[in-house]
Amino acid sequence: MTTLTSWVDYKWNSDKVISVLNSGASVRNWNPGVSISEDIRKPWKTSTRAYGQTIFKGSMVWKGTGVRTDKKQTVWGNNKGKQGGSIVKM
Structure with missing residues (x-):
């Protein structure tokens, strides 16, 4: 079993996103045949949303x-x- 987690920390009020403080990611991997690393991208914002993005690079033996x-x-x-998000295969 493997768990991939990403997050974004930001300040906001009811009108707008004021600033993005940081973002991060974590990997919990209990499968000895899988190796995963993460590449955390710089967070960004629009007037109403703050975004965080992570590329998880995995390799396994199959x-x-x-x-x-x-x-x-x-x-x-x-x-x-x-809040929300998505994960897509690259």
Whole structure:
């Protein structure tokens, strides 16, 4: 089992996102056949959303062959306190 987590920390009021403080990521991997590293991108903002993005670079052995399993996770929070995100295969 592997867990990929990304987050973005930001300041906001009811009108707008004021600033993005930072972003980060973590990997919890209990599979000895999988190796995962993370590349945390610089966070950014629009007037109503703060974004964080991480590229997770994975490799594993599958039936004796090395396989890449890279993912891009994007998370966001808005000026109303809601959040969301997506993870896509690269």
